Amino acid sequence: MSFPNHRPRRLRTTPAMRRLTAENRLAPADLILPAFIREGLTEPSPISSMPGVVQHTTESLKRAAAEAVELGVGGVMLFGVPAVRDAQGTASLDPEGVLNKAIRDVKAEVGDDLVIMGDVCLDEFTDHGHCGVLDSEGYVDNDATLEIYGRMAVAQADAGAHVLGPSGMMDGQIAVIRQALEESGHKNTAVLAYAAKYASAFYGPFREAVDSQLKGDRRTYQMDAANRREAILEVELDLEEGADMVMVKPAMSYLDILADVAAMSPVPVSAYQISGEYAMIEAAAANGWIDRRGAITESVLGIKRAGADTVLTYWASELAGWLKES
Numbered sequence: 001m002s003f004p005n006h007r008p009r010r011l012r013t014t015p016a017m018r019r020l021t022a023e024n025r026l027a028p029a030d031l032i033l034p035a036f037i038r039e040g041l042t043e044p045s046p047i048s049s050m051p052g053v054v055q056h057t058t059e060s061l062k063r064a065a066a067e068a069v070e071l072g073v074g075g076v077m078l079f080g081v082p083a084v085r086d087a088q089g090t091a092s093l094d095p096e097g098v099l100n101k102a103i104r105d106v107k108a109e110v111g112d113d114l115v116i117m118g119d120v121c122l123d124e125f126t127d128h129g130h131c132g133v134l135d136s137e138g139y140v141d142n143d144a145t146l147e148i149y150g151r152m153a154v155a156q157a158d159a160g161a162h163v164l165g166p167s168g169m170m171d172g173q174i175a176v177i178r179q180a181l182e183e184s185g186h187k188n189t190a191v192l193a194y195a196a197k198y199a200s201a202f203y204g205p206f207r208e209a210v211d212s213q214l215k216g217d218r219r220t221y222q223m224d225a226a227n228r229r230e231a232i233l234e235v236e237l238d239l240e241e242g243a244d245m246v247m248v249k250p251a252m253s254y255l256d257i258l259a260d261v262a263a264m265s266p267v268p269v270s271a272y273q274i275s276g277e278y279a280m281i282e283a284a285a286a287n288g289w290i291d292r293r294g295a296i297t298e299s300v301l302g303i304k305r306a307g308a309d310t311v312l313t314y315w316a317s318e319l320a321g322w323l324k325e326s
């Protein structure tokens with residue numbers, strides 16, 4: 001063979017050639033739209049640190065879910081913002097509470113055409129903002145929290161959730177939730193385990209989105225950013241406990257973790273492109289510093305390429321629309 005041989009470049013010559021030879025593709029069905037609903041709102045309320053994302057009313061949430069179905073989006077992950085909070089996060093258990101009601105409303109709107117997921121965590125419901133209840137020293141009490149998670153899971157399954165997403169990083173949460181589901185006759189309700197969830201500065205805008213009461217941090221229960229091997233332990237434990245799918249979160253600063261998990265997981269792997277990742281790209285684009293559509297598409301493709309089967313992203317519906325038109 002004579003050199004230079006233009007082998008790599010030959011496959012980049014035209015858009016059709018690049019499309020044909022692409023190793024990874026984005027599809028609407030791989031995308032999961034996280035959505036917030038706030039109790040007592042009469043109009044959708046913008047989240048200033050997440051331009052384009054709102055706290056929904058019941059009506060606007062139903063419309064967003066119907067639109068997601070139209071666009072072929074794979075699923076929706078619901079977060080509730082209650083009007084009243086207490087130390088135990090009691091509103092999370094109320095069948096008429098904001099999140100359980102939202103699950104029921106979305107189910108009535110879209111049925112089984114969209115995979116409906118609920119956030120199983122107490123941070124939106126507690127007046128101290130932690131993901132669990134506190135002991136007398138203010139430490140997040142793992143086992144007392146598990147007991148509430150089990151009941152919360154049943155309430156969401158009763159409301160019609162197809163998938164539960166425990167995001168609180170308590171040890172043993174998958175086992176407790178699986179057992180509670182079995183005992184309450186919800187054998188087909190799946191669990192998407194937030195298996196490797198790191199304590200991250202990039203959750204900042206989410207705190208505004210859910211009106212978080214948290215002072216301090218979650219470092220005694222979420223993972224340390226320094227740790228890679230430990231993610232495998234977290235995933236293995238969740239699999240042993242019965243996780244149907246596992247998640248790595250955040251996504252973009254943790255693509256090594258995502259690749260590791262994708263290489264070992266026998267179940268589907270999700271990655272969550274979180275609020276801070278969204279905010280950074282929106283802010284840079286708003287300043288004219290990066291091309292918005294290009295950056296969004298590339299960021300989600302990068303997450304898929306690293307090994308995610310599904311991606312939770314606040315751009316799910318917009319991106320699905322672009323994918324449909326191209």
Ligand code: PBG
Nearest residue numbers: 121123167202203206274275276
């Ligand atoms: C906890 C939860 C958080 C997010 C999803 N679930 C916040 C946290 O762990 O502090 C963050 C998602 C995002 O930043 O987009 N229920």
